[in-house]
Structure formats: C-alpha cells, structure tokens
Amino acid sequence: MTRKVLALLHKDILLELRQKHTFYGILLYIASTVFVLYLSMPESPDAQVWNSLFWVIQLFVCVNTVAKSFLQESRGRMLYFYSITSPRAFIIGKMIYNMLLMLLMSLVSLIFFFVFLENPVSDSLLFVGIVMLGGLGLSLVFTLMSAIAAKAQQNAALIAILGFPVILPQLLLLMRLSKAAFGEVFRDGAVWQLAGLVGLFDLLVLVLAVVLFPYLWKD
Amino acid sequence: MFKFWQKAMALMVGLATSLPLFAQEKAAMADLMRSNGKIYIVVAVCLTILIGLFLYVTSIDRKISRLEKENKNQS
Amino acid sequence: MVQKSWWKILSFVLLVYTIVAGFLLEVPRLFILNETIRNLYFHVCMWFAMMILFGVSFFYSIKYLRGFHYRNDVFASSFAAVGSLFGVLGYLTGVLWVSVTWVTDQGQSLASVLKEPKLIGAAIALLIYGAYFVLRGSFTDIDKRARISAVYNIFAFAMLFPSIWIIPRLVGSLHPGAPGSDSGNPALDRNDMDAGMRMVFYPAVIGWTLIGIWIATLKIRVALLKDKILMHV
Numbered sequence: 001m002t003r004k005v006l007a008l009l010h011k012d013i014l015l016e017l018r019q020k021h022t023f024y025g026i027l028l029y030i031a032s033t034v035f036v037l038y039l040s041m042p043e044s045p046d047a048q049v050w051n052s053l054f055w056v057i058q059l060f061v062c063v064n065t066v067a068k069s070f071l072q073e074s075r076g077r078m079l080y081f082y083s084i085t086s087p088r089a090f091i092i093g094k095m096i097y098n099m100l101l102m103l104l105m106s107l108v109s110l111i112f113f114f115v116f117l118e119n120p121v122s123d124s125l126l127f128v129g130i131v132m133l134g135g136l137g138l139s140l141v142f143t144l145m146s147a148i149a150a151k152a153q154q155n156a157a158l159i160a161i162l163g164f165p166v167i168l169p170q171l172l173l174l175m176r177l178s179k180a181a182f183g184e185v186f187r188d189g190a191v192w193q194l195a196g197l198v199g200l201f202d203l204l205v206l207v208l209a210v211v212l213f214p215y216l217w218k219d
Numbered sequence: 220m221f222k223f224w225q226k227a228m229a230l231m232v233g234l235a236t237s238l239p240l241f242a243q244e245k246a247a248m249a250d251l252m253r254s255n256g257k258i259y260i261v262v263a264v265c266l267t268i269l270i271g272l273f274l275y276v277t278s279i280d281r282k283i284s285r286l287e288k289e290n291k292n293q294s
Numbered sequence: 295m296v297q298k299s300w301w302k303i304l305s306f307v308l309l310v311y312t313i314v315a316g317f318l319l320e321v322p323r324l325f326i327l328n329e330t331i332r333n334l335y336f337h338v339c340m341w342f343a344m345m346i347l348f349g350v351s352f353f354y355s356i357k358y359l360r361g362f363h364y365r366n367d368v369f370a371s372s373f374a375a376v377g378s379l380f381g382v383l384g385y386l387t388g389v390l391w392v393s394v395t396w397v398t399d400q401g402q403s404l405a406s407v408l409k410e411p412k413l414i415g416a417a418i419a420l421l422i423y424g425a426y427f428v429l430r431g432s433f434t435d436i437d438k439r440a441r442i443s444a445v446y447n448i449f450a451f452a453m454l455f456p457s458i459w460i461i462p463r464l465v466g467s468l469h470p471g472a473p474g475s476d477s478g479n480p481a482l483d484r485n486d487m488d489a490g491m492r493m494v495f496y497p498a499v500i501g502w503t504l505i506g507i508w509i510a511t512l513k514i515r516v517a518l519l520k521d522k523i524l525m526h527v
Contacts, residue, residue: 148446172414248323248328
C-alpha cells in the first residue's frame with residue numbers, strides 16, 4: 001500500500017516536472033490575481049479586509065491548482081491505473097500530491113500578498129502555519145470534488161459549485177483563526193482548539209474520501 | 220438613496236426605543252382579536268387552505284394509484 | 295386502503311391540530327416576539343422537516359451504494375427535492391419573521407441578520423442540495439448519475455453536521471439557546487418553550503414531516519412509472 005502510494009506520488013511529481021507549463025500557469029494566475037487586487041484596492045487595506053481577501057484568493061487558487069489533477073488523466077491512463085493499483089492508494093496518492101502542491105502555492109501567494117499588499121500580520125510565523133493548515137484542508141476537499149467533477153465530464157465550474165458549500169465552514173474557521181496572527185488576543189488555548197477543529201475536519205474528509213472513492217473509481 | 224437609509228434607520232431606532240414604552244407590564248398580544256372572536260376566522264382560513272391542500276394531494280395520489288394499476292394490467 | 299395510508303391521515307389530523315391549537319392556545323407573553331411566537335409551530339417545523347428529509351435522502355444514498363438498485367437512487371433524489379422545497383419555505387418564512395423581530399425591534403441591519411449562524415447553516419444546506427441537483431443534471435448515463443450523486447450526497451451530508459455544530463461557536467448568534475449569544479436575546483429560549491408549547495410543537499414537527507414524506511412518495515411513484523413506461527416502449 002505505502003509503496004503504491006509512493007509510486008503514484010512519484011509519478012505525479014515527475015509529470016509536473018515534465019509539463020512545467022501548467023505549473024507556471026498557476027504561478028501566473030496567482031501573480032495576476034494579486035496584481036489586480038493591488039491595483040484595485042486602496043493603499044494599505046486594513047487587516048480585516050486583507051484577511052478575507054487572502055482566503056478568498058486561496059480558495060480560487062486551490063480550485064485552479066487541484067482542478068487538473070483528475071481532469072488531466074485521460075481515459076486510457078485511468079484504465080491502466082485501474083489494472084495496477086487500488087482505488088484507496090490512488091486517492092491517497094492524489095491527495096498527498098495535491099497537498100504538497102497546494103502548500104507550495106499557498107506560500108507563493110502569501111509572498112505575493114506580502115509584496116504587493118503590505119503586511120498587516122504581526123506574528124508572521126504563526127500566520128504561515130495557519131496558511132499551511134488551510135492549504136491542506138482546501139486541497140483535500142477539492143481533490144475529492146475534482147474526482148466527482150471529472151466523472152461528470154465537466155469543467156472547473158462544477159468543482160467550485162460542489163466544493164464551496166462544503167468548504168465554507170472550514171474557511172470561516174480559518175479566517176477566525178488567522179486573527180490570532182493579527183494580534184487579536186484569544187482566550188487561553190482557543191487557538192489550539194480552533195486549529196484542532198480544522199484538523200478534525202481534514203481527518204473527516206480523509207476518511208470519507210477513502211470510503212467513498214472506490215465508488216467513483218469504477219466506470 | 221442615502222437619505223432613505225438614514226430615515227429608515229431613524230425609524231427603526233424609534234421603533235426599538237418606543238415599543239417597550241407601550242407595553243411595560245405585559246407584552247402586547249392579539250387580545251382584542253381573541254376577545255371579539257376574530258381569531259377564529261384566521262383559524263378557519265388556515266384550515267380551509269390545509270384541507271384544500273390535502274384534498275389536492277390525495278387526488279394526485281389516487282391518480283397515480285390508478286395509473287400504476289393500469290400499468291400493471293398492461294404488462 | 296385505510297390500513298396502508300394511516301400515516302397520511304395522521305399527518306392531516308396532526309396539522310389540523312397544529313393550526314387549531316397553535317392559534318388558540320395560550321402562549322408565553324414575551325416582549326418583541328409577542329404573537330409571532332406561534333411561528334414556532336410553522337417556521338421551525340420547516341427546518342426540522344427539511345433535516346429529516348435530507349437525512350432520509352442520505353440513508354437511501356448509502357443504501358444505493360450498497361446494492362446499486364436504481365430504486366434507491368430515485369428515493370434519494372426525491373427526498374432531497376422535497377427537503378429542498380421545505381428548506382426554501384423555511385428560508386422565506388424566516389425572512390418574514392426576522393423582518394418584524396430582529397430587524398425592526400432590535401435595530402439590526404439585514405446584513406448582520408443574514409450572518410446569523412443558523413441562517414448560514416441553512417444556506418449551506420440549500421447550496422449543497424442545489425449543487426447536488428446541478429451534478430445530477432450533468433449526466434446522461436443513469437447508472438453513473440446515480441452512483442456519483444450518491445457519493446456527493448453522502449460526503450456533503452456528512453460534512454453538514456460538523457458545520458452546523460461549529461459555525462455557531464464562531465459567529466455570534468441571535469438565535470435562542472446558542473452558546474455565545476448574549477442574554478437579553480429577544481428570540482425564544484429553550485426555557486421559554488413551556489409545556490403547553492411543546493404539546494403543539496412536537497406533533498407539528500411530525501405532521502409536517504409526514505406530509506413531506508407523502509409528497510416525496512408521490513414523486514417517487516411518478517418517476518418509477520415513467521421508467522416502466524419507457525422500458526416497455
């Protein structure tokens with residue numbers, strides 16, 4: 001099982017390295033979105049606005065990053081996977097790969113935000129941690145949504161429709177949590193409690209994905 | 220537009236502050252309607268609507284039952 | 295006939311009781327709420343009925359994935375449809391109720407009312423089932439549609455519950471009984487619902503749920519009939 005997952009992960013990373021254009025495409029997407037924000041926003045937005053803008057952009061970046069993970073697999077290749085691996089290994093491999101990719105993209109978009117829209121964050125290290133946690137949760141949910149949308153022969157729009165209501169509570173949690181990094185004082189342990197809740201959500205998504213994916217897998 | 224909102228806000232605040240004054244001892248209820256019996260009209264109206272709704276649903280139910288029976292006989 | 299449809303009659307009797315008792319019995323006298331407290335028997339029941347119907351839909355989706363019987367998919371989608379109908383009704387009646395209690399009497403703006411956690415939860419539920427029907431619409435293959443939408447139904451419903459539990463802890467609530475809501479809350483508190491109100495409220499929930507189930511079974515029977523006719527032609 002572990003070996004299969006690792007092999008699938010290896011294959012995905014290798015593909016990414018070979019087809020660099022999609023990777024650069026997402027980078028450019030982040031850069032241009034943030035640039036548009038920078039031009040349309042008043043100078044130095046306050047922390048609240050900054051925070052919500054950041055998470056909304058994260059959401060769209062995630063949809064675009066993860067969307068291709070299933071859409072790019074052709075029918076023939078899926079048949080090949082079907083013969084050599086199990087669905088569980090496949091979805092776990094995809095999830096880990098998307099997680100890594102999304103973590104990278106989160107960092108990139110964070111850097112762009114810091115460069116273009118100033119930096120209202122008082123505890124940068126904490127915020128980076130929260131962003132990582134958020135990227136993880138987002139990528140997990142949207143991986144499964146991408147798997148569903150791929151079956152419907154549909155585009156990224158369907159992923160957004162399916163995913164947004166499901167991700168919303170998690171996004172609210174993350175926005176609330178990131179206020180800790182803006183210098184808001186929380187009750188003792190409240191930060192860990194919120195982070196724990198996000199973690200539990202991720203765990204739930206993971207379990208559901210492993211249980212449900214085998215039904216999506218067969219055609 | 221802005222003026223409208225200002226007025227609306229003023230009205231809301233006015234309502235919010237004045238209401239407790241009317242009813243300091245008891246919360247206002249539709250006691251008048253109860254005393255002159257008009258509440259029964261409201262009940263009657265709602266019941267009529269409910270009965271109409273149920274009759275309609277029942278008729279659909281019957282129609283579907285008949286269709287099911289016909290379908291069974293055919294096949 | 296009568297033996298089979300006793301629950302339809304029960305639904306009718308309970309709803310007649312709801313209207314008669316709901317309008318005529320004494321209710322607690324509360325400020326701001328005044329007579330609108332009676333909305334509990336109608337508006338709140340919409341939400342209860344919606345959640346129960348969605349629960350039934352979820353149950354049939356699981357059942358579908360266990361045996362791949364086409365019937366179960368029809369059941370799941372019909373219950374989801376009627377549940378959505380109740381959800382929309384609940385939202386509309388909620389807007390009416392809110393506009394005379396929180397908005398006018400409390401001076402809350404509509405924007406802050408719409409951020410109310412129960413409303414967010416309800417909106418999420420409606421969005422999820424909206425997405426469910428969009429997803430269903432995008433398939434041509436019946437079996438595939440049944441399978442994929444069952445997966446989404448299960449996933450989304452399982453995610454809905456933690457959401458409903460968590461969101462009130464994040465956003466301040468105007469609704470009764472929510473942790474974090476201030477005292478002096480104008481809406482109903484669990485303690486305000488006295489024994490008399492319970493005597494009407496629970497039958498009302500059952501009555502509304504039963505009529506929802508009845509309508510759903512009608513939808514199911516029509517769908518199954520259509521399929522039968524299609525297969526014969």
